[in-house]
Each structure stands twice: as C-alpha cells, then as structure tokens.
Amino acid sequence: MEQQFEGKIAIITGAASGIGYTVAHHLASRGARVIGVDLSDSVGALMAELPGKGHHGIARNLTAPEAAGEIVEETIRVAGVPHILVNSAGVALLDAAVDVPAARWQATIDINLSASFYMAQAAGRVMVDAGYGRIINLASQAAVIGLDQHAAYCASKAAIVGLTHVLSLEWAPKGVTVNAVSPTVVETPLGKKAWAGEKGEKAKREIPVGRFAQPEEVASLIGYLASDNAAMITGSNVLIDGGFTTV
Numbered sequence: 001m002e003q004q005f006e007g008k009i010a011i012i013t014g015a016a017s018g019i020g021y022t023v024a025h026h027l028a029s030r031g032a033r034v035i036g037v038d039l040s041d042s043v044g045a046l047m048a049e050l051p052g053k054g055h056h057g058i059a060r061n062l063t064a065p066e067a068a069g070e071i072v073e074e075t076i077r078v079a080g081v082p083h084i085l086v087n088s089a090g091v092a093l094l095d096a097a098v099d100v101p102a103a104r105w106q107a108t109i110d111i112n113l114s115a116s117f118y119m120a121q122a123a124g125r126v127m128v129d130a131g132y133g134r135i136i137n138l139a140s141q142a143a144v145i146g147l148d149q150h151a152a153y154c155a156s157k158a159a160i161v162g163l164t165h166v167l168s169l170e171w172a173p174k175g176v177t178v179n180a181v182s183p184t185v186v187e188t189p190l191g192k193k194a195w196a197g198e199k200g201e202k203a204k205r206e207i208p209v210g211r212f213a214q215p216e217e218v219a220s221l222i223g224y225l226a227s228d229n230a231a232m233i234t235g236s237n238v239l240i241d242g243g244f245t246t247v
C-alpha cells in the first residue's frame with residue numbers, strides 16, 4: 001500500500017469507535033503515526049494494535065476545557081508536532097425540540113462543538129507555527145438540513161461548518177487547511193442507534209443511492225483531505241450523503 005502518510009503525525013478524536021477508529025486505521029495503514037483520543041479506556045489497546053509503529057492512545061474526556069492543550073502537549077512529547085487533526089468525537093442525543101432537557105443540549109454542544117473548537121485551536125497554534133496542517137471536522141448532513149428530533153445535533157453541526165469557515169480563512173496563509181466532512185447516516189454504533197428500525201429503512205429509501213454510508217467510505221474522503229494533495233481545498237464542507245441533501 002502507498003505510504004502516503006509516512007512521517008506524518010495525526011491526532012484523531014473519537015478514535016475508539018466508528019469513523020474515528022476507521023480513520024485511525026486508514027492513516028496508520030498508510031504510514032501515519034496516530035495519537036488517538038477517546039473517552040473510552042479501550043483507546044490505548046486499540047491504537048497499539050493499529051498497523052505500523054509508535055501509535056499512542058489518550059483516554060480523556062474532551063469536554064474538560066483544559067484537555068485540548070494537554071493532549072497537544074502530550075502529542076508533541078511522545079511523537080512530535082501534529083500535522084493532521086481529525087475531530088470525530090461526538091454524540092447524537094435525540095429529543096423532540098419541545099422536550100430537549102438543558103443538560104442534553106449542553107452535553108451536545110460541549111462535545112460536538114466546543115471540544116472540536118478547543119482541539120482545533122490547540123493544534124492550530126502549533127500547526128501555524130510549523131507552517132503546515134490539515135484539520136478535518138466531522139459535521140453531518142444535519143449541518144445543512146433539518147432532521148426530526150435533532151435540534152441540538154443540527155445546531156452543533158451547523159456551528160461546526162461556521163467554525164470551519166473562520167479557521168480556514170485565518171490559517172490558509174500559514175499552510176493549514178481546515179475542512180468539514182458531512183456524511184449521511186454512517187453504519188457505526190452512533191448511526192445504528194440513532195437510525196434503528198423502520199425509521200432507518202425509510203431514511204434509506206429517501207437517499208438516492210438507496211443505502212447508508214460505510215465508515216471506510218468516510219475515512220477515505222478524510223484521508224484525501226488530510227493529504228498533501230488537498231492543499232487547495234480549505235473552508236469546504238464536503239457532503240458524503242449519497243445525494244440525500246440534493247433532493
């Protein structure tokens with residue numbers, strides 16, 4: 001396999017599951033050294049088993065405001081200045097808008113939006129100084145369309161796209177690109193839980209390609225945006241939705 005990411009250091013949040021884990025595997029298979037971060041203690045063992053050497057897991061709750069700076073410091077200590085950041089940690093807490101409890105609203109914003117910002121800010125500081133960086137934020141089709149029971153989720157993901165626009169224009173002159181990726185439902189633990197049963201079958205029928213996305217499809221898009229070849233793409237929100245938001 002082409003060692004496209006040889007010598008690159010990648011921080012990936014949400015690396016113990018779903019899209020984050022699949023991106024970690026994709027980049028590690030192509031030569032990157034991966035620093036995976038997750039709430040789950042399993043992240044250390046999962047990173048140790050990735051292809052290649054020198055991967056490192058950090059079990060951490062990213063909603064602690066001081067976490068991002070400490071994670072970037074630990075990355076520099078164990079591996080070096082990061083070249084790539086993928087913000088994949090997130091939750092989907094679904095409630096009818098009239099019923100959203102304040103705690104679930106806040107929990108959604110804290111991880112989906114604030115933690116992504118703090119990680120981008122902490123990594124962006126050292127990337128700007130180094131003159132190179134690739135930051136990819138997981139948004140969602142929910143960033144550009146409304147979905148039933150997704151008030152907090154849609155709001156958090158639309159905000160990610162706004163944040164991506166600002167970071168991209170501030171850091172483009174410094175060699176740091178910042179993009180968002182917006183999948184339709186992806187068959188991960190989060191996607192399967194949120195779209196179980198007839199609700200999911202109906203949603204598939206409404207997607208022009210007739211199915212949900214696979215984590216590997218999202219990982220290969222993120223791999224492209226994380227590569228040297230994608231230097232001219234910044235500030236984009238790339239939809240990977242089987243045509244759903246165009247109909």
Ligand SMILES: NC(=O)c1ccc[n+]([C@@H]2O[C@H](COP(=O)([O-])OP(=O)(O)OC[C@H]3O[C@@H](n4cnc5c(N)ncnc54)[C@H](O)[C@@H]3O)[C@@H](O)[C@H]2O)c1
Pocket residue numbers: 013014015016017018019020037038039040060061062063087088089090091092111112138139140141182183184185186187188189190191192
């Ligand atoms: N699966 C989908 O259908 C889908 C669609 C569009 C966008 N997304 C987005 O992609 C991202 C990844 O989703 P996924 O499907 O892989 O989810 P997942 O549930 O499989 O994985 C998410 C990971 O984030 C971690 N995490 C959650 N809260 C955390 C915290 N406070 N601190 C540290 N880690 C934390 C979890 O432990 C988990 O390992 C999310 O941002 C999600 O909103 C998912």
